[in-house]
Amino acid sequence: MATTLPPAVRAPTWPRVLWLAGAVLLVAMVVHVVALVLLGGPVSGPVSLRKPATFAETGWLLCWSVALVLPQLRTRAWQRHVVGATVLAFGFGETAIIGVQAWRGVPSHYNFATPLDTALMRGGAAGTAALFVVGMVVLLVATLRSRDAAPPLRLGVAAGVVVLLVGCAIGMVMISTNSGVYRGGIGSGFGRSGAYLGPDAAVVGPDLAGFRAATAGGDLVLPHAIGVHGLLLLAVPAVLLAGTTLRGRLAPVATMVAAVGVALAVLLVHAFRMLPLEALGTPALVALAACAGAYLAALGVTAPAVLRRA
Incomplete structure (x- = not known):
């Protein structure tokens, strides 16, 4: 006889996924900070290991913030999927793209020198950012419609x-x-x-x-x-x-x-x-x-x- 597991056991909830994703991005930030200290190189300028560390910092804080917010709102399953998926795409996509360019030793922003650079800038970074905006609009609508939530x-x-x-x-x-x-x-x-x-x-x-x-x-x-x-x-x-x-x-x-x-x-x-x-x-x-x-x-x-x- 098949055993039916509770939903929390059958599949991880989006907050759990986002807590884990944030932890991974936090590790990525620390790794890049350590690499910057050990390998040297510029802290500022168009090419620096500080940039992937900065994007990883934004990503892990974003993942953990959304993980805290989602359980407080009245949301439909598709809204949670859209918000969670776009946050993951943005956090990991942007950090990966910026990291690849930094380790290649080329500018990660405004760089169209080669077809690869153009694809990463326009299709990758701009594309994941556009998806992220969609997810945040969905989160805003869900917040405004959660009328049973406390006003503060x-x-x-x-x-x-x-x-x-x-x-x-x-x-x-x-x-x-x-x-x-x-x-x-x-x-x-x-x-x-x-x-x-x-x-x-x-x-x-x-x-x-x-x-x-x-x-x-x-x-x-x-x-x-x-x-x-x-x-x-x-x-x-x-x-x-x-x-x-x-x-x-x-x-x-x-x-x-x-x-x-x-x-x-x-x-x-x-x-x-x-x-x-x-x-x-x-x-x-x-x-x-x-x-x-x-x-x-x-x-x-x-x-x-x-x-x-x-």
């Missing part, structure tokens, strides 16, 4: 997904101009091929492991980095708070959402004005400092409640 949870997850989608949109602008330095126009890089088309050192300016304060234009890398960590910044604290007995959970979540949203808006307005980060004026710096302080204060309220529950 829905706000944090929905805002986290929106910030993440903004980060993806910034990445699309970067791809369309073949540069993380905005100098006007969108789509100017489409159709160009046959070489490495990324910005030169004079445009990027001094690069401190991805932080570029003196670009010859607006820096899109920093707001892009904030955006792609939207789930970690907003959804994860909201999920962790949902299981606590803290009263007024909406206030710290709303504070975090406002802080991240305002900071991202300030940086984007500055970037699209084609101004470098070193040209941030006093009002903008004050606003960014206030956002950082408000976010940390809300996190300070969140952390003790989560630790008490643990």
Whole structure:
């Protein structure tokens, strides 16, 4: 007689798969950091082992964030499959492509020097990013329709997904101009091929492991980095708070959402004005400092409640 196993035994759930996938990407990040230390080489620039380490870091945090979020939402099976599969494709696909190019010793971004480079850039990196956007839209719709979820949870997850989608949109602008330095126009890089088309050192300016304060234009890398960590910044604290007995959970979540949203808006307005980060004026710096302080204060309220529950 055949034995029917419970669903959890018959097949792993998406959260379990994502926890495991995140662990693999975490190991990949550590391996590349160790390789960079042992082998040397540049930390900045178009060719560096820091890049696959950075993408692996984004990937494992994304996988674990979605693993935390999915059980809190009312989702259909097909929604979980779409979200889980696109997160895996993005995390492993992007990390693998960036890693292959870094170990080949060629630029991973804006590189169309050979048919292989073009295929990896346009078909691989851009293709997995497009699939990932579809998965995040599905996750956003599922969040908005989970009306039985607590308001702080829905706000944090929905805002986290929106910030993440903004980060993806910034990445699309970067791809369309073949540069993380905005100098006007969108789509100017489409159709160009046959070489490495990324910005030169004079445009990027001094690069401190991805932080570029003196670009010859607006820096899109920093707001892009904030955006792609939207789930970690907003959804994860909201999920962790949902299981606590803290009263007024909406206030710290709303504070975090406002802080991240305002900071991202300030940086984007500055970037699209084609101004470098070193040209941030006093009002903008004050606003960014206030956002950082408000976010940390809300996190300070969140952390003790989560630790008490643990």
